[in-house]
Amino acid sequence: MPHVNVKMYLGTSEEQKEKIAQEITAVIMKHTGKPEAAVSIAISEVAEDVWMQQVYDKEIKPNMEKLYKKPGY
Template sequence: MPHVNLKMYPGTSEEQKEKIAQEITNIIIKHTGKPEAAVSIEIAEVAEDVWMEEVYNKEIKPNIEKLYKKPGY
């Protein structure tokens, strides 16, 4: 605990993904006090042409009231 599932358009390098994951990990550690070993992060690439159908309509829209950060699109 916790597990973060991050979805983004393709094009981010593996090095960038590792830096993103480490920064997210550091924030979680800072604010929860959990050890690094407790944190897991998945980064999945979703093509722009299917984003609305696969991510927005299935995950974001039905859960919009639960989101701590809502999209602006």
């Protein structure tokens, strides 16, 4: 606990993904008091031309009331 699944457009380097995961982990640890070993992060890349169908329509739109940060598009 917790597990975070990040989805983003294609093109992010492995180094950038590592840094993103490190920073998300640090924020979670700071605000939950959980140790680093309790945190897991997955990063998936999705092509921009299928983002709306694969991510927005299936995961974001149906769960809008659960989002603590809503998209602005």
